[in-house]
Amino acid sequence: MGHTDYDCSFWNLESEEHSKKKILEWASMSIVCCIPILEGVYCLACARWVWKKCLYTAGHESENWGLASFEEFMPVPHHCRLILALYEDDLRNPIWAPPRGYGINPDWVLLRKDYEETQCRVPPYMIYLDHDNADIVLVVRGLNLAKEADYAVLLDNKLGQAKFDGGYVHNGLLKAAQWLFDAECEFLRGLVEKNPNYTLTFTGHSLGAGVVTLLVLVLVQNLDKFGNIDRKKIRCFAMAPARCMSLNLAVRYADIINSIVLQVAMISYLGQPRPWTIFSNHFSGKRYLPCLLCLMCLKDTCTFENVLKDPRRLYAPGRLYHIVERKLFRLGRFPPVVRTAVPVDGRFEHIVISCNATSDHAIIWIERESQIALDLMLEKDRIMEIPANQRMERQESLVREHSVEYKAALERAVALDIPLSYSPPNYGTFHDMEEGETSDRSSEQITFLSSKKWRDSWDGFVGRLFDVNESGQMVFKKSASGSSQNSCCK
Incomplete structure (x- = not known):
């Protein structure tokens, strides 16, 4: 057993x-x-x-944005030509002038500095006193591919390296902006004091656009050095700007900073270091391409709001104007359409594969397409035959619409828990708003005010036409009924 x-x-x-x-x-x-x-x-x-x-095309980025109007987009081609004028050695005998010319008076160029005078701290710039438009303009040109100093400025940045006004900015561009502010602060303040009714405008392209946007931030933090100039008299037009400030700053300064992007402008789409740049520093060869594709697939499936909540991530600054001129599966360029918004979760986050990324970044193409777009807007206005008074009313309504949109963007930023997304003072860039309507009110308050005005005007209209009889019913006034009959007879 x-x-x-x-x-x-x-x-x-x-x-x-x-x-x-x-x-x-x-x-x-x-x-x-x-x-x-x-x-x-x-x-x-x-x-x-x-x-x-x-x-994926660039048109998807702005497909839900509103169309820009002639009044708000009108300064853009002129400022593009001011930037192009910086590439001329002699403005009285220009060589590279666009078909319409530069449209500037060489006698109004008060200051002009090249790389030797700037010590390669910033690209060449000039100060132009535009009497035709009552404007003091500081213009900074773009990246010079032959200058190592420009690359040094652009590449001088690490994630979260430079803090400014409760957010993060590009370190190299901030240094350049601070140097430019210290160099020309006294000169600009003298011009502002001599011309108190003039606006103060900063414009630049590419690397210069990043410099002038951060220069505006430095200026706003030091308004006392400019005799406490009104914020609404400060403007900035950045052509194809580098991504230079965190999301809270990009939204908060949308009242004075305007960024213009043509279709797929290369530098405006490139933000923080991408996975392939990290791999390229350590590895070589094509065998890592599947890993990179896998990382990008995983990145695209991540929650987008988590990316927005990163306070160190840099974005294109201010209000965005997107010039769209090409469509999917269609050859050639089409009549450009300009769309504008103050987006929070749609600031050119997707990489667009396009063979025109470099040409769309060129200032000469931005000037050409912006002028065509402006001519189309003007032609449409002429067909509609809008009188001067109605044009002024439309300008005022445009300010209110931008203010409401601006507040909605700030509220969206607050809802996403983006740090320090609070409301600054009155909305700038355009003329003053109506008395008593300041942009520090919330969008709900503005909506309430507009509905209250409409209700008051309607009650007045009803009171002029109707009376209440003894039985409590509303009847036409005799004078009102007679006037309406006379008008009908006429």
Whole structure:
């Protein structure tokens, strides 16, 4: 019996080991069989991502934005030509003038400095006293591909390196802006004191656009050095700007900073270091391309709000004007359309694959397409035959619309828990708002005021036409009914 029991126990152990081996074999076979399936799913996911990227156009970025009006977009082509004028050695005998010329008076150029005078701290710039438009303009040109100093300014930045006004900014551009502020503060203050009714405008392209946007931030923090100039008299037009400030600053300063982006301007779409730049510093070869595609697929599936809540991430500054001139599966350029908004969760976050990314960044193309877009707006206005008084009323309504949109963007930023997204003083860039309507009110208050005005005007209208009789019913006034009959007879 003992021998039999021993044989049975031995048989049981042998069967258990055999079953374990079988299970391991089945598991390994199933894993091996699933590898091709997983590879197929992975390849399909990568192919789908590449296909979506190829189909994604710049028009998707601004498809839900409103159309810009002639009044707000009118200064853009003029400022583009001011930037182009900086590339001329002699403005009295220009060589590279656009078809319409630069439209400037060389005698009004008060100051002009090149790389030697700026010590390569900032790109060349000039100060232009525009008497035709009652404007004091500081113009900074873009990146010079032959100057290492410009690359040094652009690449001098690390994630979260430079803090400013409760947010983060580009470190190299901030240094350049502070140097420019210290160099020209006295000169600009003298011009502002001599011309108190003139606006103070900063404009630049590419690297220069990033410098002037941060220069505006420095100026707003030091208004006492400019005789406490009104914030509404300060403007900034940044052509294809670098991503230079955190989201809370980009939204808060949207009342005075305007960024103009043509279709797929390269530098406005490139933000923080991407995964391929990190890999390129340590590895080489094409064998890491699948890993990069996998990382990008995972990145695209992450929650977008988590990206927005990163206070160190840099964005294109201020209010955005997007010039769209190309459509999917259509060759050539079409009549440009300008869309504008103060977006919070749609500031050119997607990388767009396009062979025109470099040309769209060029200031000469921005000037050309912005002028065509402005001519189309003007032609539309002429067809509508809008009188001067109605044009002024539209200007005032435009200020109110921008103020409401600006407040909505700030509220959206607060709802996303973006730090320090509070409301600054009155909305700038345009003329003053009506007395008693300040932009520090919330959008709900503005809506309440507009509805209250409408109700008061309606009550007055009803009171002029109707009376209440003895039975409590409303009847036409005799004078009102007579006047309406006379008007009908006429």
